[in-house]
């Protein structure tokens with residue numbers, strides 16, 4: 001029996017979307033090891049997710065596996081990269097070049113996942129006019145003028161919490177359609193704007209909690 005193909009064109013569940021990059025990384029690793037095919041059972045052993053869940057998740061990307069051999073790795077990699085949007089570069093601006101913003105500008109890994117930060121904005125005179133990793137830093141007041149030329153659709157928000165909403169409003173007014181929000185502030189945006197909140201600390205809290213449970217045993 002071939003692995004399941006999902007005929008449902010509905011919205012892909014968020015947990016599935018979060019797992020797909022794991023399958024991609026795993027398929028790439030298998031490819032590096034010289035494998036040509038990978039089954040959901042093999043992926044399952046590597047990343048400890050149920051094989052039936054993997055097959056179900058992969059059914060959303062419309063790739064069919066072959067009986068016993070599984071998925072052709074080259075095709076799996078290209079289908080997943082395409083599906084996840086990692087093959088087209090999404091250009092982004094970043095606001096707030098502090099310790100976190102600066103680290104994100106230095107992270108060359110983002111471009112492997114389809115995000116290219118093409119410009120950053122700050123108000124600190126020591127930063128404005130400089131660049132990090134080849135990315136120019138402009139004064140926040142220059143945003144309106146720049147965005148008209150660059151037509152960037154994604155904004156990364158790493159400013160102090162007290163100005164998170166103000167900067168978000170500015171981005172949205174300037175044509176930004178998606179905000180990757182690292183501030184702990186629950187920013188408000190019109191319905192047509194995508195917001196992704198990300199917190200390293202939320203993961204830390206989960207880790208501490210699990211660690212405490214283990215230590216108690």
Ligand SMILES: NC(=O)c1ccc[n+]([C@@H]2O[C@H](COP(=O)([O-])OP(=O)(O)OC[C@H]3O[C@@H](n4cnc5c(N)ncnc54)[C@H](O)[C@@H]3O)[C@@H](O)[C@H]2O)c1
Nearest residue numbers: 096097098099100122124140158159161182183198199200
């Ligand atoms: N999501 C996470 O896991 C995570 C991790 C660390 C920090 N944060 C959050 O990220 C934000 C930044 O943290 P940080 O530690 O990098 O702070 P930081 O103080 O080092 O950096 C803030 C930067 O914003 C700049 N800034 C101030 N006003 C600005 C404006 N009007 N326009 C553009 N830039 C402006 C400052 O000059 C500074 O360079 C905070 O909201 C913090 O809570 C989140």
